[in-house]
Amino acid sequence: xxxxxxxxxxxxxxxxxxxxxxxxxxxxxxxxxxxxxxxxxxxxxxxxxxxxxxxxxxxxxxxxxxxxxxxxxxxxxxxxxxxxxxxxxxxxxxxxxxxxxxxxxxxxxxxxxxxxxxxxxxxxxxxxxxxxxxxxxxxxxxxxxxxxxxxxxxxxxxxxxxxxxxxxxxxxxxxxxxxxxxxxxxxxxxxxxxxxxxxxxxxxxxxxxxxxxxxxxxxxxxxxxxxxxxxxxxxxxxxxxxxxxxxxxxxxxxxxxxxxxxxxxxxxxxxxxxxxxxxxxxxxxxxxxxxxxxxxxxxxxxxxxxxxxxxxxxxxxxxxxxx
Numbered sequence: 001x002x003x004x005x006x007x008x009x010x011x012x013x014x015x016x017x018x019x020x021x022x023x024x025x026x027x028x029x030x031x032x033x034x035x036x037x038x039x040x041x042x043x044x045x046x047x048x049x050x051x052x053x054x055x056x057x058x059x060x061x062x063x064x065x066x067x068x069x070x071x072x073x074x075x076x077x078x079x080x081x082x083x084x085x086x087x088x089x090x091x092x093x094x095x096x097x098x099x100x101x102x103x104x105x106x107x108x109x110x111x112x113x114x115x116x117x118x119x120x121x122x123x124x125x126x127x128x129x130x131x132x133x134x135x136x137x138x139x140x141x142x143x144x145x146x147x148x149x150x151x152x153x154x155x156x157x158x159x160x161x162x163x164x165x166x167x168x169x170x171x172x173x174x175x176x177x178x179x180x181x182x183x184x185x186x187x188x189x190x191x192x193x194x195x196x197x198x199x200x201x202x203x204x205x206x207x208x209x210x211x212x213x214x215x216x217x218x219x220x221x222x223x224x225x226x227x228x229x230x231x232x233x234x235x236x237x238x239x240x241x242x243x244x245x246x247x248x249x250x251x252x253x254x255x256x257x258x259x260x261x262x263x264x265x266x267x268x269x270x271x272x273x274x275x276x277x278x279x280x281x282x283x284x285x286x287x288x289x290x291x292x293x294x295x296x297x298x299x300x301x302x303x304x305x306x307x308x309x310x311x312x313x314x315x316x317x318x319x320x321x322x323x
Contacts, residue, residue, distance in 0.1 A: 004108035004302050005071040009049040012306035015073075017299070022111050027085040029113045030120070032097060034079040035129035037107040037320045039302075039309045040137055040165070041245075043073045046105070047306065054248065074107025074320075076100055078123055078132035088116045096123040098281075100136035103272055108302065110322060121277035124284040131284075131291040134317035138165030139280045139289065141244060142173050144270035149218050149240040149263075153178025158209065158216045158234070161223030162198065163189040165317050166244060168292045170220050171196050176288050182216070184209050184226075189315060196290060210234055218242065228252055237261055292316025 003020040025031040045051060046068070051059040063069060078098040081091055091097065099120035101107050114120050119140070123132045151157065157174050161167040162183035174181050175197040183198035190201045202209045210230035217239050219231045224245040229252070231241055240263040241253075247267040249257070257264050270276065283289035296319040297305040309318050 001110035002299065003072055003110070004074075004299070006047055006068060006073065007071055008067050009047065011048070012303045012310065014047065015302050015306065017302075020109070023113045025083055025085045025088075025113045027087040028117070029085045029115055030081050030088055030091050030097075031083045032077065032079040032099070032112050032114060033082045034077050034107060034110055034112055034322050036078050036133035036322060037074045038076040038133050038137075039297075039305045039318045039320060040075055041309075042075050042102065042137070044306065044310050046073060048310075052247075070105045072106045072108050074105055074109070075102045076133050076136045077107035077112060078129040079112070079322075082111070084116075090116045091120075096129075096132075097121060098123045098129075098132035098135055098277065100140065100272065100277070102137065102269065108320070117274070119272050119274055119277055121274050121281050124281050126287075127284055127291060129323075130293060130296060130319045130321060133319060134165065134291050134293060135280055135284070136277060138317065139169040139173070140270050140276045141166050142169035143276055143280060145220065145242050145244055145265060146170065146173055146177065146218075148265050149220075149242055151177045151179055151218060154180070155217040156180045156182070156214070157218040157220060158182045158184065159198075159220045159222060160184045160204075160209070160226045160231075161221065162193050162201075163315050164222055165292075165314075167220075167222035168193070168196060168316050169289070170222060171198050172289050173283075174218075174220075176283065179218075182209075182214070192292075192315070196292070215239075221245075232256065232262070235262055239263070240265060243267065294318055296321050 001022045006014045081095045157179045159170045163185040181198045182200040183193045184202045210233045221243040238261045242265045294315040
């Protein structure tokens with residue numbers, strides 16, 4: 001099968017198209033013919049080994065010291081099941097599915113084996129493989145953190161970085177839960193963020209959200225580009241600050257947590273289970289959740305796709321088409 005591999009860390013140029021052996025599913029696994037995958041921040045970080053200094057050693061242990069342990073990137077996929085192991089009960093050959101592969105990577109290949117008990121679910125019938133591939137990480141992350149914050153109907157939430165994959169899903173899921181959503185993004189993204197259901201939008205290029213005469217129950221930082229100090233200015237005294245990319249609290253965060261009623265929820269991986277994907281699939285099927293696709297690339301254009309995502313300006317999701 002055709003596979004994109006990388007044998008050393010570096011720029012997008014380390015990605016190479018090669019022929020590798022087609023995998024065989026174990027007794028509890030399904031074999032998926034991959035129709036579409038994505039390029040995510042996780043892929044970029046793993047390929048380039050861009051991690052905070054404090055996580056250098058743990059990341060090297062996980063990813064590999066001298067060269068990558070797992071040579072095939074890709075953490076989201078959608079496709080069709082072509083065979084199943086003898087113990088598989090949830091799925092059958094011919095099922096169309098979408099799945100996360102964050103623990104093992106490996107979506108940049110024509111075929112991928114997945115555990116039937118992992119984060120895999122039946123694809124909503126009203127969307128394409130390309131759209132389905134863009135759900136498992138971004139939408140699941142947004143859902144996980146909003147649930148951790150116990151978002152409720154009538155609460156006010158500010159989403160900073162609303163035009164990215166996680167941010168665009170956070171806007172929609174918060175609206176589904178009945179929250180009043182203020183989205184922060186750039187000028188070019190204002191209208192389509194409104195179309196996703198945001199009640200208000202703030203153009204960060206010409207307005208400082210922290211100087212608005214508003215306060216919020218939840219602040220959802222999706223890109224780690226806002227100032228924590230600015231966020232505190234508009235976070236209610238019992239509010240919740242979410243930062244999905246910052247794993248360790250700063251001294252200011254620790255002091256705030258100790259001396260105020262404000263809560264902090266920092267970066268962590270969502271559980272690798274199918275329940276969230278089942279829930280998100282239902283939202284998509286009901287038309288309550290839209291998948292935003294910025295660009296689609298062919299499998300052979302993987303280097304160009306990585307270069308584009310690495311610039312940090314994508315709107316929603318970037319797709320790799322394996323059809």
